[in-house]
Amino acid sequence: xxxxxxxxxxxxxxxxxxxxxxxxxxxxxxxxxxxxxxxxxxxxxxxxxxxxxxxxxxxxxxxxxxxxxxxxxxxxxxxxxxxxxxxxxxxxxxxxxxxxxxxxxxxxxxxxxxxxxxxxxxxxxxxxxxxxxxxxxxxxxxxxxxxxxxxxxxxxxxxxxxxxxxxxxxxxxxxxxxxxxxxxxxxxxxxxxxxxxxxxxxxxxxxxxxxxxxxxxxxxxxxxxxxxxxxxxxxxxxxxxxxxxxxxxxxxxxxxxxxxxxxxxxxxxxxxxxxxxxxxxxxxxxxxxxxxxxxxxxxxxxxxxxxxxxxxxxxxxxxxxxxxxxxxxxxxxxxxxxxxxxxxxxx
Amino acid sequence: xxxxxxxxxxxxxxxxxxxxxxxxxxxxxxxxxxxxxxxxxxxxxxxxxxxxxxxxxxxxxxxxxxxxxxxxxxxxxxxxxxxxxxxxxxxxxxxxxxxxxxxxxxxxxxxxxxxxxxxxxxxxxxxxxxxxxxxxxxxxxxxxxxxxxxxxxxxxxxxxxxxxxxxxxxxxxxxxxxxxxxxxxxxxxxxxxxxxxxxxxxxxxxxxxxxxxxxxxxxxxxxxxxxxxxxxxxxxxxxxxxxxxxxxxxxxxxxx
Numbered sequence: 001x002x003x004x005x006x007x008x009x010x011x012x013x014x015x016x017x018x019x020x021x022x023x024x025x026x027x028x029x030x031x032x033x034x035x036x037x038x039x040x041x042x043x044x045x046x047x048x049x050x051x052x053x054x055x056x057x058x059x060x061x062x063x064x065x066x067x068x069x070x071x072x073x074x075x076x077x078x079x080x081x082x083x084x085x086x087x088x089x090x091x092x093x094x095x096x097x098x099x100x101x102x103x104x105x106x107x108x109x110x111x112x113x114x115x116x117x118x119x120x121x122x123x124x125x126x127x128x129x130x131x132x133x134x135x136x137x138x139x140x141x142x143x144x145x146x147x148x149x150x151x152x153x154x155x156x157x158x159x160x161x162x163x164x165x166x167x168x169x170x171x172x173x174x175x176x177x178x179x180x181x182x183x184x185x186x187x188x189x190x191x192x193x194x195x196x197x198x199x200x201x202x203x204x205x206x207x208x209x210x211x212x213x214x215x216x217x218x219x220x221x222x223x224x225x226x227x228x229x230x231x232x233x234x235x236x237x238x239x240x241x242x243x244x245x246x247x248x249x250x251x252x253x254x255x256x257x258x259x260x261x262x263x264x265x266x267x268x269x270x271x272x273x274x275x276x277x278x279x280x281x282x283x284x285x286x287x288x289x290x291x292x293x294x295x296x297x298x299x300x301x302x303x304x305x306x307x308x309x310x311x312x313x314x315x316x317x318x319x320x321x322x323x324x325x326x327x328x329x330x331x332x333x334x335x336x337x338x339x340x341x342x343x344x345x346x347x
Numbered sequence: 348x349x350x351x352x353x354x355x356x357x358x359x360x361x362x363x364x365x366x367x368x369x370x371x372x373x374x375x376x377x378x379x380x381x382x383x384x385x386x387x388x389x390x391x392x393x394x395x396x397x398x399x400x401x402x403x404x405x406x407x408x409x410x411x412x413x414x415x416x417x418x419x420x421x422x423x424x425x426x427x428x429x430x431x432x433x434x435x436x437x438x439x440x441x442x443x444x445x446x447x448x449x450x451x452x453x454x455x456x457x458x459x460x461x462x463x464x465x466x467x468x469x470x471x472x473x474x475x476x477x478x479x480x481x482x483x484x485x486x487x488x489x490x491x492x493x494x495x496x497x498x499x500x501x502x503x504x505x506x507x508x509x510x511x512x513x514x515x516x517x518x519x520x521x522x523x524x525x526x527x528x529x530x531x532x533x534x535x536x537x538x539x540x541x542x543x544x545x546x547x548x549x550x551x552x553x554x555x556x557x558x559x560x561x562x563x564x565x566x567x568x569x570x571x572x573x574x575x576x577x578x579x580x581x582x583x584x585x586x587x588x589x590x591x592x593x594x595x596x597x598x599x600x601x602x603x
Contacts, residue, residue: 195466195475198455202463205452212412212446214438214467214515269454331454 014333015189018275019182022048026178040286042174045181046239047278050255051262052184053232055274057224058263060197062204063134065225066256067141068232070148073251074121075114075233076240077152077159083110083241085167092165095157107171107241111180111234118233119226126225130218145256152248162248170244180238184231188271196223257310258285261317267327272334280328281313288312363426365389366411366442366519366551371420373406380406381575383420390518391545393552395566395583397559399595402572404555405447408521411553412444413437425518439468443517445508447524453497457488460496460507461514468515479514485547486510486540502533509540513548520544521553526561534561541565563587571595 022045029041054068081089081096082105089101105113129140152159159165171177191197200220203210207217240246258281266277294303324330367387373380381403388394398404409415410422413434422429424440432440443464452460461479462472470478483489486506491499496507505525512520522541526534542565544552556562562569562583569586571579573595579586586592 195472198459198463198472199467201455202452202460205454206450209446209450209452211434212414212438212444212450213464213511214435215463216435 014271015182015185017334018185018272022178022181022275026174030174038174040282042177042242044278044282045174045177046235046242047259047262047282048181048275049184049235049238050232051259051266051274051278052181052188052271053228053235054259054263055268055271056188056191056228056231057221059269059271059274060192060200060204060224061221063130063221064138065141066138066260067143067145067148068228069251069256069259070145071118071122071229071232072236072239072255073148073152073248075118075236076246076251077236078114078117078233079107079110079237079240080165080168080246082113083107083169084165088165088167092160092163093158095155107169107176107237110241111237114237115230115234118236119230122226122229123222126222126229130221130225145252149248149252159248165246166244168240168244168246171241177238177242180234184235185271185275187227187231188274191224191227192271196220200224258313261313264317265320265327267329267331269326269331270329270333273327273329273331276329277327281316284316285309285313364518365423365425366553367423368407368410368417369421369423371407371410371417371422373403373410373415374418379575381410381572384572384575384577386570386577388519388551388553390549390551392567393541393545393554393565395562395569396553396555396572397557397562397569398572401574403575404572405523406575407572408444408523408553408555411521412442435467438515438517441518442521443512443515443519444521445505445512445523445525447527449504449508451496451499451504451507451511453495455496456492457483457494457496457499457507458492461511464511464514475514478516479510482510482514483507485543486513487536502529502537505529505537506540513544513550516548517550519551519553520548521555523555524557525554526556526558534558537561538565 025041026045029038033041050069050072053071054065057063057065057068081093081100082103084104086102086104089096093101125144129137129144132140153162155161192201199210199215200223202213203215203217203220210217236251239250243250262277262281263274264277265281266275267273288304288309291304292306292309294301320327365387367385369385371384372382384403384407386394386396386407396404396407406415410417413429413432413436416431424437424442429437429440452463455463458476458479461482462475465475465478466472480489480492483492486509488503488506488510491503496504499507509522509525512522525541526537529537538561541552541554544550554562554565566583569579569581569583570577571586571592578591578595579589581589
């Protein structure tokens with residue numbers, strides 16, 4: 001059987017298509033859109049990074065991990081520690097080592113460092129967590145999220161506690177965020193098509209048969225756990241540089257819930273589902289947020305009651321689970337145009 | 348071709364190449380599932396493992412593949428003790444198995460199911476793909492490479508399970524009731540594939556099967572278990588003439 005040349009670039013049809021689609025929206029947004037729309041779209045790009053982080057582990061291993069936002073928290077604070085104005089660090093974060101206090105890295109270096117730090121934490125934590133069976137692993141990741149949140153909320157001299165950290169430099173443009181979103185998608189794609197990704201997906205479908213096939217399920221899961229944490233760490237840093245301000249509760253239950261809704265709505269087993277889920281849920285959430293703010297008509301203000309946003313998203317997720325349990329994409333990828341498809345199939 | 352493999356197999360057996368258990372006992376909560384079983388499988392031969400339900404066949408297969416640690420007794424692969432090895436390690440030492448329930452990677456394609464087995468054996472993505480395509484071709488699944496495994500008809504799923512076991516080029520392959528639920532014509536098809544395994548892949552086959560026609564016509568030797576103990580071993584002809592075998596299968600009255 002002839003196996004055509006397998007150049008990485010030619011095989012990367014799917015992420016190329018997804019990235020091109022995102023770029024096609026980002027370009028007019030960066031040129032013409034009012035600030036509100038640009039913020040909305042930047043937030044979508046950040047969420048794509050974070051949901052991709054979730055996806056790399058959940059989508060390929062089949063183990064539902066609820067705690068990945070903790071890695072975004074680790075990454076966000078790493079970014080703040082490395083890039084905040086040194087003057088403020090010396091006043092607010094007296095517990096930081098002196099060399100960190102005097103450091104002021106660019107956001108680019110900050111994102112890289114955040115990814116590395118989250119990956120290291122994941123290597124230690126994951127070594128224990130991914131040994132557990134599916135449900136136990138899910139609960140353990142959730143416990144990990146709570147532990148991280150408590151530590152970061154109370155370690156005042158290092159994290160500033162629940163007080164917001166300010167004077168964090170911003171990217172100043174939508175394009176760096178777009179670039180990191182593209183990088184996250186490409187990373188996820190290359191992983192799922194790699195030897196390790198394929199072995200992990202096999203264990204997702206049947207872990208007993210995977211063991212009998214000679215696959216070390218533990219090692220594959222740990223690899224995916226660390227890689228996904230790195231993406232989450234980078235996402236947390238990008239989020240921090242986008243906001244320019246950091247509070248610990250940004251990376252907690254609310255964000256976890258939103259990310260999981262996006263993953264489930266889009267379809268947890270395809271990369272296309274990640275992008276579709278983020279855009280669909282963000283749009284619905286944005287409309288609801290505007291409705292909660294209400295509109296002024298004459299002298300009266302029409303507004304929906306607060307909290308309706310979460311309720312509606314919850315109902316939205318339940319409806320998707322009932323009628324399309326594998327998400328709006330049904331776990332499938334975008335159909336590729338013919339000129340790309342021939343190459344992708346010939347992997 | 349089969350004769351060549353047999354001669355090779357005999358040479359390998361003489362050189363001590365075999366998958367074997369000696370005096371193996373497995374107890375669950377004090378209850379013995381198998382006791383004192385000794386069995387040897389050399390490359391190139393087909394050994395039939397039969398016995399009534401609950402005789403301990405699957406427990407024995409689990410011991411041979413590292414899924415079950417025996418309470419007593421030894422497990423050897425090519426002269427090395429494999430006692431306490433993980434299933435993955437046993438597999439890498441050359442012992443592959445198929446499952447009664449299929450246990451395919453349901454959301455992967457037919458090609459990927461076999462490819463991932465070759466990858467786990469250490470091949471690159473590309474070499475694994477080529478080998479998977481070759482094995483699938485030989486098991487008659489060459490036309491369905493892109494199909495999702497979970498959507499295959501039942502008999503094709505059984506064949507894919509065997510192809511997946513073969514994709515890592517095992518020295519020993521354990522087939523757990525491959526003919527279960529198949530019609531006569533589907534059985535013939537499967538028998539042709541199994542009969543060809545020692546010749547085309549050079550491996551030894553341990554065939555666990557309830558279908559007497561399949562087992563009797565394929566096996567070089569038979570190993571009969573009942574109540575966790577070996578009751579008879581020998582060629583199909585010898586076993587069929589044995590009183591203990593008839594009693595186990597037909598009941599005491601059947602022999603009278």
